[in-house]
Amino acid sequence: MRRAAIERLLPAAYQRAAVPGSVLSALLDAMETLHEPDERLLADVDSLFSAYRTSEALAAYLTRWVALDQVITSPSGARLPIRPGDLRNLVAIGAHLAQWRGTPYGMRRALEVATGVPGFTVVEPADRPFHLIVRVPPAAADRLALVTRLVSVEKPAATTFEVVVEPALPPIPTA
Known part of the structure; x- marks a missing residue:
């Protein structure tokens, strides 16, 4: 004043x-x-609660507001490696992800946003009920800890899963 x-x-x-x-x-x-x-x-109080305008530390705190704090933290309490831009994107669509939690679409979308890499697939094999196979694109192979944590948190409770890294495609020969 x-x-x-x-x-x-x-x-x-x-x-x-x-x-x-x-x-x-x-x-x-x-x-x-x-x-x-x-x-x-x-x-400028509104910038505190904007995923893209707040500080990096507060962006991590905002994951709690959209029920994603367990995604970026391992069970031991250590912070998983997620790039600041991907964290901000995750917070920005957190409410949308909450609507789709436990579905293949929600898991795919969360994985793509958290890693910044498109092309994840979630398969529910017909011969293995209550099991998911998450196929990881080669570009996200270096973020397996984050992918595994996210899948374990976002999958339905009574469902098992496995994470499989897709092989890289061979280069296209040029004539």
């Missing part, structure tokens, strides 16, 4: 006593200075 705004909140006797050089005047100046950091924060 600005000094003038604080002063207007005081009783009339105090307002008259807040002349330059008085103790009350110095106190009002100190109050204005102490309020300044909070005023700056409140002026």
Whole structure:
């Protein structure tokens, strides 16, 4: 709050006593200075809760708000390696993912967003009920810990799974 705004909140006797050089005047100046950091924060408070405008630390915290904090943290409590941009994308579509939790579409979408790599496939073999096979594109092979954690959290509770990295396609010969 600005000094003038604080002063207007005081009783009339105090307002008259807040002349330059008085103790009350110095106190009002100190109050204005102490309020300044909070005023700056409140002026742009919406950026705190925007996945793309908040700080990296708060983006990780926002995963809790969209029920994805267990995805980016291993059972031991260690943070899994997820790139900051992918984390922000995951937070941004967290509500959408919550609607599709436990479905092949939801799992595919979460995997693609968390890794930044398209092309995941989730197969439910007919001969193995309550089992999923998650095929990982070669470009995401270096993020298997994240993929495995995400699948274990996003799959239906009574379902088993396996994660298989697809072989890289051979290069196309040029003539």
